[in-house]
Amino acid sequence: MSGFDHRGEGGVNRRQVLECMTWAGTGVLWTITGGVPRSLGLVESANAAEPTGLTFLQISDSHIGFDKPANPNALGTLEEGIAKIKTMPIKPSFMIHTGDISHLSKPSEFDDAERIISQARLDVHYVPGEHDFLDEDVKLYRDRYGRGTKGAGYYSFDANGVHFVGLVNVVDLKAGGLGNLGAEQLEWLEQDLHGRSKSTPIVVFAHIPLWTVYPQWGWGTEDSAQALDYLKGFGSVTVLNGHIHQVMQKVEGNVTFHTARSTAFPQPAPGTAPSPGPMKVADDKLRSMLGVASINFKRGQERLAIIDTPLQG
Amino acid sequence: MAMISARFGIRLALVVAMSSWQLGTARAAETKVSIDNFTFAPASITVKVGDTVTWTNRDDIPHAIVSAGKFRSKALDTDNSFSFTFTAAGDYPYFCSLHPHMTGTIKVE
Numbered sequence: 002m003s004g005f006d007h008r009g010e011g012g013v014n015r016r017q018v019l020e021c022m023t024w025a026g027t028g029v030l031w032t033i034t035g036g037v038p039r040s041l042g043l044v045e046s047a048n049a050a051e052p053t054g055l056t057f058l059q060i061s062d063s064h065i066g067f068d069k070p071a072n073p074n075a076l077g078t079l080e081e082g083i084a085k086i087k088t089m090p091i092k093p094s095f096m097i098h099t100g101d102i103s104h105l106s107k108p109s110e111f112d113d114a115e116r117i118i119s120q121a122r123l124d125v126h127y128v129p130g131e132h133d134f135l136d137e138d139v140k141l142y143r144d145r146y147g148r149g150t151k152g153a154g155y156y157s158f159d160a161n162g163v164h165f166v167g168l169v170n171v172v173d174l175k176a177g178g179l180g181n182l183g184a185e186q187l188e189w190l191e192q193d194l195h196g197r198s199k200s201t202p203i204v205v206f207a208h209i210p211l212w213t214v215y216p217q218w219g220w221g222t223e224d225s226a227q228a229l230d231y232l233k234g235f236g237s238v239t240v241l242n243g244h245i246h247q248v249m250q251k252v253e254g255n256v257t258f259h260t261a262r263s264t265a266f267p268q269p270a271p272g273t274a275p276s277p278g279p280m281k282v283a284d285d286k287l288r289s290m291l292g293v294a295s296i297n298f299k300r301g302q303e304r305l306a307i308i309d310t311p312l313q314g
Numbered sequence: 315m316a317m318i319s320a321r322f323g324i325r326l327a328l329v330v331a332m333s334s335w336q337l338g339t340a341r342a343a344e345t346k347v348s349i350d351n352f353t354f355a356p357a358s359i360t361v362k363v364g365d366t367v368t369w370t371n372r373d374d375i376p377h378a379i380v381s382a383g384k385f386r387s388k389a390l391d392t393d394n395s396f397s398f399t400f401t402a403a404g405d406y407p408y409f410c411s412l413h414p415h416m417t418g419t420i421k422v423e
Contacts, residue, residue, distance in 0.1 A: 131412045135389040176380075
C-alpha cells in the first residue's frame with residue numbers, strides 16, 4: 002500500500018473517511034469525528050469479539066506547566082483525559098506516555114503530572130519529550146522515569162506476545178536537523194530485535210514522529226530510516242508518536258505510523274500556520290482537539306486497531 | 315525610556331570605541347535577536363568584538379540557544395532572555411537545541 006497522510010479535524014473529506022473505513026476492514030479503526038459514546042462503542046465491540054486481546058492506551062504531550070492562551074489549564078485537561086480513561090468499559094492493560102510530560106521540566110510539573118496520571122491506576126511506560134530534559138542538570142526525567150532504561154531512557158518489554166520498544170529521539174539534536182536516535186541507541190535496537198521471531202508484533206513508541214511528517218517544522222527523525230530498516234522483516238509493526246499534537250496516520254508496507262493528540266493544546270496542521278506553536282482555538286472547540294488513544298491488538302490481525310478519542314466529540 | 319538609553323548606549327559605544335580603544339573599558343553595543351514563530355530574527359547579524367547579543371523568546375514555547383562549544387543558554391520560557399558577549403572574532407553558528415531546524419549565525423568582526 003502506498004503511504005498517505007490523514008488528518009483529524011476539519012480537513013477530512015468524504016473520500017478520506019471512506020479510506021479510513023476501508024482500513025477498519027484490515028484492522029485499523031480510526032474515529033475522525035466520533036464522539037465519546039461512539040468511540041467507546043468501538044472499543045467495546047473490538048474487545049467483545051476477542052476478549053483475550055490486548056488493549057493499551059496512549060497519552061501524550063501533557064505539557065504540565067503550560068498556561069498560555071491556547072490552554073491556560075493543561076493540568077485540568079489532563080485530568081479530563083484520565084477521567085475518560087477511568088470510564089472505559091474495558092480496563093486497559095497499561096498506558097504508554099509518548100513524552101512532554103512537563104512543559105519546563107520543573108519538579109512541581111512532574112509531581113502534578115504524576116498525581117493526575119496515577120489516578121488511572123495503570124502501569125505507565127514513558128518515553129521523554131524534549132520538554133522533559135530542560136532542567137539544569139538534565140536529571141529529573143532519568144531520576145523519575147528512567148529506572149532500568151538505557152542511554153537517555155530507551156528500553157523494551159513484552160506484553161501478551163507483543164514486543165514494545167520505547168525510543169528516545171529528543172537528545173543530541175544537531176543544528177538544522179530533526180529528531181535523533183543516535184548510533185548507540187540504533188545499535189541497541191538492532192540487538193534488541195535480533196533473533197526475535199518475525200511474526201512477533203512490534204510496537205515502537207517515541208516522542209517525535211519516526212517518519213518525516215514535515216521537516217520544515219522539524220517533524221521527523223534524522224536517522225529513523227535505520228531503525229525502520231531493522232524492523233523490515235517483521236509482519237506487523239506499529240509506530241506510535243506524539244510531539245505534533247494532532248492525529249496523523251500513515252501506512253507503509255508492514256508499518257503503521259500513528260501520532261496521538263496532546264492533552265494540553267493543539268498544534269496546526271503542517272504548513273497551515275507560520276510556525277508549529279500552540280494553536281489558539283475557540284474555547285468550545287478546544288476539547289475536540291485534545292484527547293487520548295486506545296490501541297487494541299488481537300492475534301491473527303495484521304495491524305493494531307487504534308482509536309483516537311477526543312476529550313469532547 | 316529603554317529605547318532612548320539603548321540608542322544612547324550605542325552612540326556612546328561608538329564614541330568610546332573610537333576614542334579610547336586602548337582603555338579596555340569600552341561600553342560595547344548590545345544587539346537584540348527576537349525569537350518569534352520558531353524563527354531567529356534577524357537570523358544573521360554582524361557585530362563587533364566586545365558586543366553583546368541578547369535573545370528574547372516571544373513564543374509560547376520554550377527555546378534554548380546553543381552554539382557548539384561556544385555558548386549555551388538555559389531553556390528560555392516566554393519573554394525570557396539570554397545574553398552573550400563576544401570576545402573573539404569569528405563566525406558563531408547557533409541553533410535551538412529543542413527545535414534544531416531553528417538556526418542563526420552571529421558574525422563577529
